[in-house]
Amino acid sequence: MDIIIDELIRSKRKTVSISITRDAKVIVKVPLKFPAKEIDRIIEEKKSWIIRNKSRVLERIRKKESINLSVGGQFLFLGESYTISTDYNEKSIKIKNGLLVIPSELMENIETALAEWCRKQGKIILKKRLEELSHLTGIKYSGCSITGAKSRWGSCSYKNRINLSWRLILANKRAIDYVIIHELCHVLHKNHSKAFWQEVEKHMPDYKNHKKWLKDNAFILDAFM
Ligand SMILES: [Zn+2]
Secondary structure, three states, X not given: OOOOOOEEEEEOOOOOEEEEOXXXXXXXXXXXXXXXXXXXXXXHHOHHHHHHHHHHHHHHHHHHOOOOOOOOOEEEEOOEEEEEXXXXXXXXXXEEXXXXXXXXXXXXXXXXXXXXXXXXHHHHHXXXXXXXXXXXXXXXXXXXXXXXXOOOOEEEOOOOXXXXXXXXXXXXXXXXXXXXXXXXXXXXXXXXXXXXXHHHHXXXXXXXXXXXXXXXXXXXXXXXX
């Protein structure tokens, strides 16, 4: 497979950089008079990295398109895929008989309506699960906020306040548990040291599977809104 450079940018810089954009374009930045032959050599050298990362982005785009916010389209909730349908008689969004039912009057602004619904569900479900897991692990936190973060699933502040993105509500339940346990463990360790991971493992021996699931499904974070 030959690498196609989508954009070559020459500028006053000292080093060469190769990056893959969110829409899977290969961007190469080089110093002003950098020889073309050298560019070819570097591309050849970085070939496998480019292929690997480009296909990762393409995969993410493909998965992202698996969420389709229209009647008959699919939507993920707690890791399950539901077909979107609409009903004139419904006044609020609900899951019924394997369908995600959207009131007809909300269809025009389905994206906003679903985001609002997920945020509300997140507040209820994530906060409750955090309380349960805090009880189970015996790790206490000082407070919790549900955010709309797209760059991370959760975080834990220096004052032991836990933030969780409502977007997590699309992930499966064990993956949600992993994020919550991860953040709870940050109450004890404010880093990703060996001791931190040992603490995570103590509460969730198979955490690596869920960590990987979240990495493979990171598209959920900016699937919509
Ligand atoms: Zn962390």
